Amino acid sequence: MKWNHWLVVAGVLLLANARGADAPATQAATAATVPTTGVVPIIDRVQKSIYGKTLDGADIEEYTLTNKKGAEVKILTFGATIAELSMPDHDGKFANVVLAASTPENFLRFGQPASVMGRVANRIAGAKFTLERKDYTLFANDGPNTLHGGKVGFNKVNWKAEIPSLAKDAGQAVKLTYVSKDGEEGFPGTLTTTLTYTLTEENVLRLEYSATTDQATPINFTNHAYFNLAGGAGDSKSYELMINADKYTVADDKLIPTGEIAPVKDTPFDFTQPTALGARADKLGTVQHYDASYVLNRDKVADHTLALAARVTEPTTGRIVEVWTTEPGLQIYTSQLGARTGRGAGFVTLETQHFPDSIHHPNFPNTVLKPGEKFTSETEYRFSAK
Numbered sequence: 001m002k003w004n005h006w007l008v009v010a011g012v013l014l015l016a017n018a019r020g021a022d023a024p025a026t027q028a029a030t031a032a033t034v035p036t037t038g039v040v041p042i043i044d045r046v047q048k049s050i051y052g053k054t055l056d057g058a059d060i061e062e063y064t065l066t067n068k069k070g071a072e073v074k075i076l077t078f079g080a081t082i083a084e085l086s087m088p089d090h091d092g093k094f095a096n097v098v099l100a101a102s103t104p105e106n107f108l109r110f111g112q113p114a115s116v117m118g119r120v121a122n123r124i125a126g127a128k129f130t131l132e133r134k135d136y137t138l139f140a141n142d143g144p145n146t147l148h149g150g151k152v153g154f155n156k157v158n159w160k161a162e163i164p165s166l167a168k169d170a171g172q173a174v175k176l177t178y179v180s181k182d183g184e185e186g187f188p189g190t191l192t193t194t195l196t197y198t199l200t201e202e203n204v205l206r207l208e209y210s211a212t213t214d215q216a217t218p219i220n221f222t223n224h225a226y227f228n229l230a231g232g233a234g235d236s237k238s239y240e241l242m243i244n245a246d247k248y249t250v251a252d253d254k255l256i257p258t259g260e261i262a263p264v265k266d267t268p269f270d271f272t273q274p275t276a277l278g279a280r281a282d283k284l285g286t287v288q289h290y291d292a293s294y295v296l297n298r299d300k301v302a303d304h305t306l307a308l309a310a311r312v313t314e315p316t317t318g319r320i321v322e323v324w325t326t327e328p329g330l331q332i333y334t335s336q337l338g339a340r341t342g343r344g345a346g347f348v349t350l351e352t353q354h355f356p357d358s359i360h361h362p363n364f365p366n367t368v369l370k371p372g373e374k375f376t377s378e379t380e381y382r383f384s385a386k
Contacts, residue, residue, distance in 0.1 A: 042063075042163055043163060045066040045172050046066075047063070048062070048063055051076055052078075052108065054078070059077075060158060061077045063076075063174040065172040067199050067203070069088070069201065070086075071094070072086040073086070075174050077159045078108070078115075078156075078157075079155040079157070080223075081114055081115040081116070082114035082115075082223065083107075083112070085205065087203060087383040087385075088385060089231075090317060090319075093317075096232060097228060097229050097383075098113075098225045099226040113225060114224060115154075115223070115224060116155055117154060117220075117224055118154035118221045119153070119218070120148075120219060121149070121221055121222040121351070122148070122222075122293070122331065122353060122356040123147050123255060123256055124218075124357055125145055125256045125357045127140035127144060127146040131216055137186055138150050138185060139151040148224075151185065152185060153185070154180070154221070161175065164196060169201060172198070172199050173197060174196070177193070178192075188216065189214050189216065190213065190214050190215070192211065192213070193210070194210045196208045202382075204380050204381065205381045205383075206381075207379045210375060212375070213370070214371050216370045216371070218359045218368055218369075219367060220354045221353065222331070222351040225349065227321065228345050229313075229314035229319040229320075232345050234316075234345065234346060235278075235335065235346035236278075236348050237278030237337050238278065238314075239276065239312055239348060240274045240275065241274065241276075241348065242310060243271040243310045244296055244310065245296050245330065247294070247295040248293060248294050249355050255291060256357055257356050261295055268280040269290075271310075274313070277290075281337035288336050289338075290332050291331075293329055293330075294331075295329060296328055296330055306324040308324055309330045309350070309352060310330060311323070312350070313386075320384045320386060321350070321382065322380075323350045323382075324379070324382060325377075325379040327353055327377055328365045329353055329354055329365075330352055330353075331349065332349065334346070
């Protein structure tokens with residue numbers, strides 16, 4: 001998805017290249033923050049600390065989950081954010097594989113890519129929709145369209161955290177809950193959303209979503225993490241990507257789907273075989289990067305069953321991440337891949353979700369949740385090294 005680019009300059013991650021609607025709106029929670037202090041062990045290999053404070057004085061909590069192999073993930077309640085994800089390379093050396101803000105101040109001011117997008121991730125054309133014969137108008141924050149839930153999406157609110165009970169050796173977890181009130185950002189119904197992050201002993205980061213509502217409403221959740229498998233260094237042109245998708249959603253110049261679902265064969269979007277991200281950069285026009293929605297191959301997979309969506313291999317460290325999901329789609333967004341890649345660290349997003357602007361396309365998988373229904377979704381990022 002279009003977002004700002006995160007740059008590493010002299011070892012410090014900065015936010016740059018804001019482009020109009022791409023720049024996140026300054027959220028109401030921007031405020032002075034405090035350093036992380038008072039680390040408190042909750043249970044074995046789960047620690048809680050205070051990352052900072054919102055403008056209204058609420059604590060932004062940070063939960064650190066660690067497995068027996070030394071892998072670690074830090075989760076923030078603000079935006080249900082992955083602040084850090086440390087995984088080993090082929091030599092057993094650990095490094096953070098998601099790009100992040102360099103300070104709490106920058107995080108609160110600019111947002112963070114590895115946050116959860118909602119109530120509706122991706123785009124809604126015209127910042128409006130009709131549902132059950134009622135018209136709804138949203139905040140237009142991407143030109144005339146709505147992107148990632150509007151001005152204050154789920155990535156800009158403080159979630160409530162708790163530690164769930166897990167079976168022995170099932171890993172460590174933190175469960176986050178956010179209640180979005182009726183009318184928030186123009187959407188109907190009070191929506192209760194939960195997200196459980198689990199770090200397993202096999203170096204798998206699992207995301208489990210659930211949601212209920214008291215009125216019919218569109219929903220679409222995803223984590224927008226910028227993955228840099230080299231530990232925050234170098235560009236991503238040589239990353240080897242495989243996507244388990246024979247088709248993609250055709251979009252216009254504003255990245256709004258036309259409704260057509262087309263084959264990837266003989267296009268720059270074909271990653272059905274492992275291919276370097278930058279191999280076809282010259283065929284992407286002036287943009288020289290990917291921002292595309294893929295229709296995952298799920299024909300032979302039962303609903304609500306995990307299926308392989310993508311695999312990324314970083315050649316210098318040997319780090320590999322496989323993405324498994326119950327979702328029908330995968331949004332791929334990358335840093336610049338052409339001859340001029342910019343000053344910063346390269347990245348690729350692996351956003352499991354429904355298709356963009358589904359509310360306006362009856363031929364796309366349904367994104368409307370109704371009272372009495374329960375939405376569930378699961379995604380796993382499975383890390384290894386060779």
